[in-house]
Amino acid sequence: MKLLLARVGKGRTRWADLATEDYTRRLPRHLGYAEELLRPETFRGDENAVRTAEGDRIRSVIRGGDRLVLLEERGKLATTQELAGWLDEAAHLGTRRVVFAIGGPYGHDPSLRREAWKQLALSGMVLNHELARVVLVEQIYRVSTLLWGGAYHH
Numbered sequence: 663m664k665l666l667l668a669r670v671g672k673g674r675t676r677w678a679d680l681a682t683e684d685y686t687r688r689l690p691r692h693l694g695y696a697e698e699l700l701r702p703e704t705f706r707g708d709e710n711a712v713r714t715a716e717g718d719r720i721r722s723v724i725r726g727g728d729r730l731v732l733l734e735e736r737g738k739l740a741t742t743q744e745l746a747g748w749l750d751e752a753a754h755l756g757t758r759r760v761v762f763a764i765g766g767p768y769g770h771d772p773s774l775r776r777e778a779w780k781q782l783a784l785s786g787m788v789l790n791h792e793l794a795r796v797v798l799v800e801q802i803y804r805v806s807t808l809l810w811g812g813a814y815h816h
Contacts, residue, residue: 663692663693663749663752663753663757663758663759663760664693664694664695664696664758664759664760665693665694665695665696665759665760665761665762665802666695666696666697666698666723666728666759666760666761666762667695667696667697667698667761667762667763667764667795667798667799668697668698668700668720668723668761668762668763668764669697669698669699669700669763669764669791669795670700670701670702670716670719670720670764670765670766670791671699671700671702671764671766671791671792672702673699674699674792675792677792678792678793678795678796681796681799681800682697682795682796682799685796685799685800685802685803686799688803688806689802689803689806690806690810693802693806695799695802697795698723700716700719700720700723701719702716702766702767703715703716703719703766705768709768712766712768713765713766713768713769713770713771713772714771714773716765716766716768716770716771717765717770717771717773717774720761720763720765720770720774721774721777723761724761725758725759727756727757727758727759728757728758728759728760728761729752729755729757729759729760729761729779729780730761730763730774730777730778730779730780731748731760731761731762731763731778731779731780731781731782732762732763732765732770732774732775732778732780732781732782733762733763733764733765733782733783733784733794733798734765734769734770734775734781734782734783735769735783735788736781736783737780737781737782737783738780738781738782738783739783739785739786740782740783742801742804742805742808743808745782745801745802745805746805746808746809748760748780749802749805749809750809752779762782762798763778764791764794764795764798784797784798784801785797
């Protein structure tokens, strides 16, 4: 099973790149973690139009056999063990790729929320997109040690 982080944003920041690269290097090779940076929509006075356009950009990277997990402030505040259960379940269901998606500043399109397999909240607080990226990759690494062995989780 592969993992993709699709994220709407203007670009990377050095501190987040360094932290993400550190955890990515530690991941088991069979996970095949990758990131796709998607261009944010220019705001022209209509938040719904922005969410729709960015939702379409996220959909453009989803393929048959993928399962979409939205990073969403209204999502499930899951434990590390629950996230491990989600990835384990996806693997047992024959999922080719789990796509995690971070939306733009106006959030996810409601239709994308309905299409998502899961919605995940990383915190009860709103996180900066780059910080959310780092937290997610760290948790994916932690989950990998739970599912495939390693001492990091403890």
